Amino acid sequence: MADVAQAPKVEEKEPLFSKKNRKLLSDPLDDNNPITVQVLGICSALAVTSQLKPSIVMAICVVFVVSFANLAVSLMRKVMPGRIRMIVQLIVIAALVTIVDIFLKAFAFDVSKELSVFIGLIITNCIVMGRLEAFAMGNKPWAAFLDGIGNGIGYGIILIIVGGLRELFGSGTLLGYTILNVEEGSFLANIGYQHNGIMATPAAAMFIIGVLIWIQRSRNTKLVDIS
Amino acid sequence: MQALRNFLDSIEPAFKKNKFLHTVYDGFDTFLFAPKETTQGPGVHIRDGIDLKRTMVLVVLALQACLLFGMWNVGHQHYTALGLYPGLGEALFTKFSYGLLQMLPIIIVTHLVGLGIEFFFAAQKGHPIEEGFLVSAMLIPLIMPPDIPLWILSLAIAFAVIIAKEAFGGTGMNILNIALTARVFIFFAYPTEISGDTCWVAYDYNFLHKLFGMEGGTLQALGMAAVPEGGWISRVVDGFSGATPLGLAAKGGWDAVANATLPNGTAQYSLSNMFFGIIPGSIGETSKPAILIGLGMLIMSGIASWRIMLSMLAGAVVTGLLFNVIGGNAFMAVPFYYHLIIGSFLFAMVYMATDPVTAAQTQTGKLIYGFMIGVIGMIVRVLNPAYPEGWMLAILFLNVFAPTIDYFIYQRNIQRRLKRA
Numbered sequence: 277m278a279d280v281a282q283a284p285k286v287e288e289k290e291p292l293f294s295k296k297n298r299k300l301l302s303d304p305l306d307d308n309n310p311i312t313v314q315v316l317g318i319c320s321a322l323a324v325t326s327q328l329k330p331s332i333v334m335a336i337c338v339v340f341v342v343s344f345a346n347l348a349v350s351l352m353r354k355v356m357p358g359r360i361r362m363i364v365q366l367i368v369i370a371a372l373v374t375i376v377d378i379f380l381k382a383f384a385f386d387v388s389k390e391l392s393v394f395i396g397l398i399i400t401n402c403i404v405m406g407r408l409e410a411f412a413m414g415n416k417p418w419a420a421f422l423d424g425i426g427n428g429i430g431y432g433i434i435l436i437i438v439g440g441l442r443e444l445f446g447s448g449t450l451l452g453y454t455i456l457n458v459e460e461g462s463f464l465a466n467i468g469y470q471h472n473g474i475m476a477t478p479a480a481a482m483f484i485i486g487v488l489i490w491i492q493r494s495r496n497t498k499l500v501d502i503s
Numbered sequence: 504m505q506a507l508r509n510f511l512d513s514i515e516p517a518f519k520k521n522k523f524l525h526t527v528y529d530g531f532d533t534f535l536f537a538p539k540e541t542t543q544g545p546g547v548h549i550r551d552g553i554d555l556k557r558t559m560v561l562v563v564l565a566l567q568a569c570l571l572f573g574m575w576n577v578g579h580q581h582y583t584a585l586g587l588y589p590g591l592g593e594a595l596f597t598k599f600s601y602g603l604l605q606m607l608p609i610i611i612v613t614h615l616v617g618l619g620i621e622f623f624f625a626a627q628k629g630h631p632i633e634e635g636f637l638v639s640a641m642l643i644p645l646i647m648p649p650d651i652p653l654w655i656l657s658l659a660i661a662f663a664v665i666i667a668k669e670a671f672g673g674t675g676m677n678i679l680n681i682a683l684t685a686r687v688f689i690f691f692a693y694p695t696e697i698s699g700d701t702c703w704v705a706y707d708y709n710f711l712h713k714l715f716g717m718e719g720g721t722l723q724a725l726g727m728a729a730v731p732e733g734g735w736i737s738r739v740v741d742g743f744s745g746a747t748p749l750g751l752a753a754k755g756g757w758d759a760v761a762n763a764t765l766p767n768g769t770a771q772y773s774l775s776n777m778f779f780g781i782i783p784g785s786i787g788e789t790s791k792p793a794i795l796i797g798l799g800m801l802i803m804s805g806i807a808s809w810r811i812m813l814s815m816l817a818g819a820v821v822t823g824l825l826f827n828v829i830g831g832n833a834f835m836a837v838p839f840y841y842h843l844i845i846g847s848f849l850f851a852m853v854y855m856a857t858d859p860v861t862a863a864q865t866q867t868g869k870l871i872y873g874f875m876i877g878v879i880g881m882i883v884r885v886l887n888p889a890y891p892e893g894w895m896l897a898i899l900f901l902n903v904f905a906p907t908i909d910y911f912i913y914q915r916n917i918q919r920r921l922k923r924a
Contacts (some may be wrong), residue, residue: 373750486666
C-alpha cells in the first residue's frame with residue numbers, strides 16, 4: 277500500500293575521529309602540506325625562522341588561529357552573504373590574531389618582542405585565508421576545525437625544521453643553548469669551523485624549503501606532476 | 504693508443520653488470536675516445552666530432568696558462584710577504600713548488616667532491632656522466648683565494664652542484680654559472696675567507712708543504728728556530744699589505760693604489776705588475792697575458808662568444824667613462840681604463856660571462872647580455888661599498904635574466920616576420 281510508513285532516515289552519526297576525519301588531520305602533514313605542496317605561507321616561513329624559538333611560537337599561534345578561524349567561519353557559513361564573506365573572514369582572523377597578540381604580550385613578553393610585527397602579520401598568512409576559502413566555507417564545523425589543526429601543524433613542522441637548521445648552523449645554538457661552540461680554544465674553533473652566514477639570512481630558508489620539497493617529492497612520487 | 508682501446512673493450516663486460524660501475528666506465532670511455540656513433544637512417548643531421556667532452560677539454564686547456572702562472576704567483580706572494588726572495592726570477596722552483604703544493608689539495612678536493620656528486624646523480628638517474636663539471640672544476644680553484652679552507656670549498660661545491668645544477672636537471676640545464684655559484688656561496692656564507700685584506704695571500708704551510716720540508720726551508724732561510732706564535736701571518740714583514748687594488752681604490756681612489764709599495768720600496772701595483780698579475784688576488788685571475796692566451800684559444804675554436812666579450816667590454820668602458828664624468832668620489836674618478844686591469848674583469852669576461860649554457864642564446868641577446876654585465880658589474884664595483892668586486896654578482900644577475908632577454912628577441916623576430924607575411 278501507499279501509506280506504508282517509510283522507514284525514517286537515520287542520520288548516521290559519524291564518529292569524532294572517523295577515518296575521514298583522521299585523514300583531515302594527517303593529510304596536511306605530508307600529502308597536502310601547506311608549505312611544500314600548497315606553497316602557502318612562504319613569507320612567514322622565511323621571515324621568522326632565523327631561530328627555533330620564534331618558529332615554535334609562530335607554529336603554535338598559527339595552529340590556534342587557523343583552527344578557530346576555520347571553526348568560526350564554518351559555523352557562520354550558511355548565514356554569511358557571499359558578497360561580504362571576505363570581510364567577515366578577515367574580521368574573524370583579525371580578532372583571533374589580536375587575542376594571540378595580547379596573550380603573548382601578557383605571558384611571554386620577550387617572545388612577543390622578538391616576533392614583533394610577525395604575529396600581527398598572521399592575518400596576511402595565506403594559509404589562514406586559503407583554508408577558510410577552500411575548506412571551512414564548504415564543510416561542517418568539526419571537520420573544519422580538524423582541517424585547521426592539521427594545516428597549522430603541517431605548517432609548524434616545516435617552520436620548526438627550518439628554524440632548527442638555521443639556528444644550529446647559522447649561530448650554533450638551539451633555543452638559545454650553545455651546541456656548536458666556536459669560541460677561542462674550543463674544539464670546533466681549533467679545526468677551523470665557522471658559522472654559516474647564509475643560514476642567518478632568509479635566503480637559507482628558501483634553500484632549505486626547496487630541498488625539503490625535493491626530498492618529499494622523491495619519496496612521495498604521487499606529488500610529482502608531470503606536465 | 505690501440506692498447507688502451509683494447510684494454511677498455513676487454514673490461515667492458517665486467518663493468519656492464521652494475522649500474523654505477525657502468526656509468527663510471529661509460530664516462531671514462533667516452534672521455535678517452537670520441538664515440539663513433541653516427542646518425543642513422545635517412546636524415547640530414549651530421550654529428551660534429553667536437554662533442555661536449557671535446558669542447559670542455561678545450562676550455563680546460565685554455566685555462567692552463569692561468570693555472571700555471573697562478574701557482575708561481577701564489578708562491579711569489581707568499582715569500583714576498585715573509586720578506587724572502589723579492590726578485591721575480593729568484594727561487595723560481597721554490598715559489599712554483601709552494602704554489603703547486605698549495606693548489607693541489609684545492610684542485611683534488613674540487614674534483615673529488617664535484618665529480619663524486621655528478622657520478623652519484625648520473626647513476627641515480629641512469630644518465631651517462633655529464634662532463635660539464637670538468638670545466639667548473641678547473642674554474643673553481645682559479646677563482647678562489649689561495650688559502651681557502653678545504654671544508655668550506657667542499658661545502659660550496661656541493662651546494663653549487665646540487666642546488667644550482669642537479670636540481671635543475673644536470674649539465675646544460677642550469678640557470679646559474681656553477682663556478683660562480685660556488686664562489687657566491689662562500690662570499691655570503693663565510694665572507695671573511697673571501698674578502699678583506701688578508702685572504703688573498705697564502706701565509707701558512709699545509710701538510711704537503713711540511714711533507715716536502717718547505718716550512719723547514721723557510722725557517723732556515725729566515726734563521727728562525729720554530730714556527731712563530733700566531734702562525735706565519737704574524738711574521739709578515741713591515742710594509743707588506745695583502746690588500747687588493749680594489750680594496751685600496753674603494754678607500755682612497757687611484758692614488759692609494761699607485762702609492763702602495765712593497766717592502767723593498769717599489770710600487771706594489773705598478774701598471775706592469777697589475778698587467779702581468781704579480782699581485783695578490785684570486786689564484787687564476789691576476790695574470791692578464793695568461794687570460795689573453797686563453798681568450799685567443801677560445802675565440803679561435805669558436806667556443807666562447809666574442810659578442811659577449813666585446814659587449815661586456817663596451818658596457819664596462821661606457822659605465823667607467825660615465826663615472827669619470829660624474830666623478831662623485833675618489834673611486835668614481837679612477838680612470839676607466841684602469842678598471843680593465845684591476846680585479847677580475849678580464850677573467851670574468853673571458854671565462855664566466857661566456858658560459859654557453861647560462862648566457863643568452865640569441866645573437867642580439869648576447870650583445871644585450873654582455874653590455875648589461877659590464878654596466879651592472881661596474882656599478883656594483885664602484886658604487887656599492889659592501890661588495891668590492893662586482894663581476895660575480897653581475898654575471899649571476901644577468902644569468903637569471905638571460906632567458907627573459909632571449910624571450911623578447913624571439914618575440915621581436917616573430918612580430919617582424921608576421922608583419923612581412
